[in-house]
Amino acid sequence: MAGITTKELLEKIYHEDFEKLKGKKLRMVRVRVPGKEVCMAHVISPSSSCIYQNLGLHIGTHEGEDHTGEAVGIIRFTPWEAVVVAADVAMKSADVQIGFMDRFCGSLILTGGLTEVQTAVEEVVKFFDQVLGFKTCPVYKS
Template sequence: MEERITREELLERLFHDDYENLKGRKLRLTRVRVPGRSIDFAHVISPSDAVVYQNLALNIGVHEGEDHTGQSIGIVRVTPWEAVVVATDVAVKAADVEVGFMDRFSGALIILGGLSQVMTAIEEVVKYFRDELHFDVCKIHKS
C-alpha cells in the first residue's frame, strides 16, 4: 500500500534540518529527470492476434494496409532517449527487421519481423550498448 504524506511532511523529509528556517517562505520545487545511460526494457513477443498490432498502431501510417499478424515484436527503451536512433541503426543492420515505431523523445523502439530475426536484432542492440557504449543493460525477456 502506498504511503500518503502531506506537503509539509514532504518538505520536512527533503530539507531535514533546514526545514525550520524555510517554514513560511515561498518555495518552488522543480522536478528534473536526469536520464542515465541504460537500456531499461528489452522484450520480444510473438503475438498471434491482429488486435495486438492494431492496439500498438502498427497498422497505420507507413504501415497502413500491411498485415503483421504472425510477426514477432521487439520492444526496447533506451535512455538517453536520443540513443534510440543508434539502437534502431544497430537493429536494422543486425537482422532482417522492420522498424514499427521509433521515438527519440521517449527512447522507445518497436521492431517487427520473424522471431529469430527480431531476437537477433534485440540481442545485438543490447550487446552493442553494453560492450561498445558501456551502458547498463537489462536482460532480454521473451513471451
C-alpha cells in the first residue's frame, strides 16, 4: 500500500481482528524471545529485616538466618539459564551467598557485606559484557 507506514498497516490489521473478536473468548499467548542481556543490576545497601523477609530470604534453605545489616545484589538475565554462570562468577569473585537463583526467570539475588556484594555484581556484569558479549546495563547502587 503506497503512502502507508508499516505501523499504520499493522494497527489497521489488528484493529479489524479485534473488532471481529468482540464478545468472543480470547486466548492471549505471551511469547518471549530472549536476547543476550543483563537487563538489571542493582545493589541495595544494608537495610532492615523487612527487605529480606519480603524477598523470602529467611525461608527454605535460609530458614533461621538473620540477614539484617547485609547488602542485597539483584541481577536479571536473558537468556534465563545465564543465571547459573552468573552465580558461579559471583561466588568466585567475592565472599557472597546466593539468596535466590531462578533459572526459569533469570533472576539472581546475592547477599553479604556491601563491598562484597558490590564487587560480585560488578564482576558478573563485566564478565557478561567482556567475555560473553552480552548487552549489559550499568550497576545501580542505592
